[in-house]
Amino acid sequence: MIKLFKELTKGIFKENPVFVIVLGLCPALAVSTSLENAIGMGIAATFVLFFSNLIISSLRKFVPDKIRIPCFIVVIASFVTIVELLMAAFAPLLAKRLGIFVPLIVVNCIIMGRAEAFASRNKVLPSIMDGLGMGVGFTLALSSVALIRELLGNGTLLGHNILTNFNPAGIMVLAPGALMTLGILIAINNLIKNRKK
Amino acid sequence: MNERLIVSTSPHIHKKETISWIMWMVILALAPAAIAATFTFGLYSLQLITISILSAVITESVIIVLRRRRITIFDGSAVLTGLLVAYNLPPQVPPWIPAVGSFFAIAIAKQAFGGLGRNIFNPALAARAFLLISWPKYMTQFTAPFSQADSVTSATPLYLLKESNMSLPEMGLSYLDLFLGNRAGCIGEVAVPALLIGAVFLLVLRIISLHIPLIFILTLGFLNWLFSGNSIGGGDPLFAVLTGGVILGAFFMATDYVTSPLTRKGQIVFGIGCGLLTFVIRKWGGYPEGVSFAILIMNAFVPLIDRATPPRVYGKIK
Structure with a gap:
């Protein structure tokens, strides 16, 4: 039980997919212009991670080793299609804003990485926990980047005006702002980790 | 002993x-x-x-x-x-x-x-x-010089050139105005004589060498003379050099020890690159002035330039 719990929590801080493993940076940089986009992206990726880990780990004994990567991609792509259609039906505005980055979840390194490194080698229950934890970690990382970028680049949070009488720094919603924010957050993450030792 | x-x-x-x-x-x-x-x-x-x-x-x-x-x-x-x-x-x-x-x-x-x-x-x-x-x-709102009471907004000569393709007399300026800093611009870039006094001071003390600034300015002037006019060789090199932040950038920022190449050969490459990029940004880029971006882009190349131009090891024959 404790082990299962550890699989869940490791993705959030100790092995955070964005800040520690540094995977899945493309959506982390591109979608994090607003907190709403980031949360939407995070939930979509968590959904795919959860189910792809579930299916891949239950199929791990049947999938031949040589063609495992194409098999993973088929599984992941199916769930991404489900997410894409669900999002288009129930959150069309969000789907429009995330655009190409929803189908691109198929090639998200985190999902592929967890399938290859964890789900294909572990039992179903730990794999589900791993997928869930990584998904939550990804969502939190994305949201923290987006929080800083939306606040400084637009003066808003989730579309609400937070900072009035403030001249937003346009650079923060552009690519350099994303890279700087991510770099600083990784540095802070490392600092906390080193202090703990 | x-x-x-x-x-x-x-x-x-x-x-x-x-x-x-x-x-x-x-x-x-x-x-x-x-x-x-x-x-x-x-x-x-x-x-x-x-x-x-x-x-x-x-x-x-x-x-x-x-x-x-x-x-x-x-x-x-x-x-x-x-x-x-x-x-x-x-x-x-x-x-x-x-x-x-x-x-x-x-x-x-x-x-x-x-x-x-x-x-x-x-x-x-x-x-x-x-x-x-x-x-x-x-950052793109400039004021006219000597209008201290209430700031009269004014455009920089480079902006006027880029947006309205005005000539120097049409701007109501002369080369002397450009040289003495009687034009709109950034705080530290307009007063060319003051900057040159400082540059000569640094050159005499041998804190900076002439390589980077001279090559930078000559490249920029030459390219402008060649391509910025109506015909080949009909451009105005003096205008290009005296406007914007060329003097400030060339003598005081391109020569920064940390972010410029170590060897003479490397410094010449760096100077040419700065001049070329400034010309390109001014002529085709989105901003009227390109000195700062040119130097920043060349800064990124400095490690490569240093690798390509190592000094000859003493006594080594090719």
Whole structure:
């Protein structure tokens, strides 16, 4: 039980997919212009991670080793299609804003990485926990980047005006702002980790 | 047998000049431009310079304490960065612009890369790029010189050239106006004589060498003479060199020790690159002025240039 719990929590801080493993940076940089986009992206990726880990780990004994990567991609792509259609039906505005980055979840390194490194080698229950934890970690990382970028680049949070009488720094919603924010957050993450030792 | 053999590692010959001496000398060389700016744009520009320096020094102190490094605030490097940030601003920006700019220069462009000597990009120019992209509204609004009472907005000669394709007489300016700084522009870039006095001072002290600035200016002038006119060879090199931040950038920012190549050959490549990029950005880019971006882009190439132009090892024959 404790082990299962550890699989869940490791993705959030100790092995955070964005800040520690540094995977899945493309959506982390591109979608994090607003907190709403980031949360939407995070939930979509968590959904795919959860189910792809579930299916891949239950199929791990049947999938031949040589063609495992194409098999993973088929599984992941199916769930991404489900997410894409669900999002288009129930959150069309969000789907429009995330655009190409929803189908691109198929090639998200985190999902592929967890399938290859964890789900294909572990039992179903730990794999589900791993997928869930990584998904939550990804969502939190994305949201923290987006929080800083939306606040400084637009003066808003989730579309609400937070900072009035403030001249937003346009650079923060552009690519350099994303890279700087991510770099600083990784540095802070490392600092906390080193202090703990 | 009292004489002892002293064994030490190289280098064996030391200069008495220290980093902080050089920094303070560069600050001294930049001082005439500050006086000229106060004269041209009024006391407010002096306030902006002060805010900028204060912000740079405070940021540097805080970060050095946080990083638990030796306190080196008095080596002048933070003061110099703050000064250069202010020199790159239009004369009527709100006071928080230099404060944020100097904070960015020291915290992100300098200390995040490891402090003095480890920064890839010139901190002052990185701050200028940051401010220009973030707050273009303030960073592209210039005031006419000698209009101290209520700031009369005015466009820089380069802007007029780019947007309306005006000639120098149409702008109501002469070469002498450009040379003496009687034109709209950034705080520290307009007063060419003041900058040249400082440059000569640094050249005489051998703190900077002529390679980078001269090649930079000549390349820019030559390309403009060749291509910016109506016919090949009908351009105006003098206008290109005297406007914008060419003199300030070439002598004081492209020559920054940390972010320029080590060897003479490398410095020549660097100078040509700066001139070429400035020309390209001014002619085809989105901004009327390209000196700062040109130097920043070339800063990124410095490690490569240094690799491609290593000095010959003493005694080695090709």
